[in-house]
Amino acid sequence: MTTDLVSDNLNRAETSVNPLCRVCVPRSFLLVSGVGDATHPLNAFDRALRSAGVGDLNLVKVTSILPPGVKPGVRAELPGGAVVYAAIGSKVSTRKSELLSAAVAVGIPADWTAPGVIMEGGSDDPADILEEKVRDMARQALADRGQVMAELKSVSVQHRVQVAGAALAAVLLW
Secondary structure, eight states, X not given: OOHHHHHHHHHHHHHOSOTTHHHHSOOEEEEEXXXXXXXXXXXXXXXXXXXXXXXXXXXXXXXXXXXXXXXXOOOOOOOTTOEXXXXXXXXXXXXXXXXXXXXXXEEEESSTTSOEEXXXXXXXXXXXXXXXXXXXXXXXXXXXXXXXXXXXXXXXXXXXXXXXXXXXXXXXXX
């Protein structure tokens, strides 16, 4: 795909009157996090999604690229069942008393026409240690692309398992 074709597609997505085109190239992002515990691992993960405020959305997992020019958003009122792209870091366990953590970091380049990066992770490390790891990964990923970092945003969360536990951190893109 040539650069001109990519630029043309981005310009059409920005100026199109069809609101569905904005879903193809997200214009906003939001960092969220949550934890949950339940009797079953899937229910614990569902509770972590609900704790993060995204439990009624259909999250579609994406890889770690932030579209060029995307801006930080505020929590949007989306209808239940809405499909939203997300880069997700999570950890689920049934080992009682295990420490779970999840973190995400967003590296925003100084060149707003260049893509940024999203790094995510789930671990049994404390949240602050995992958060620093994903921040370091975002710094390295931008440097690998020859980009200068303009801003670095991150969020982390941790949870001690009671029965079945989950920790989740995500970057929503819409």
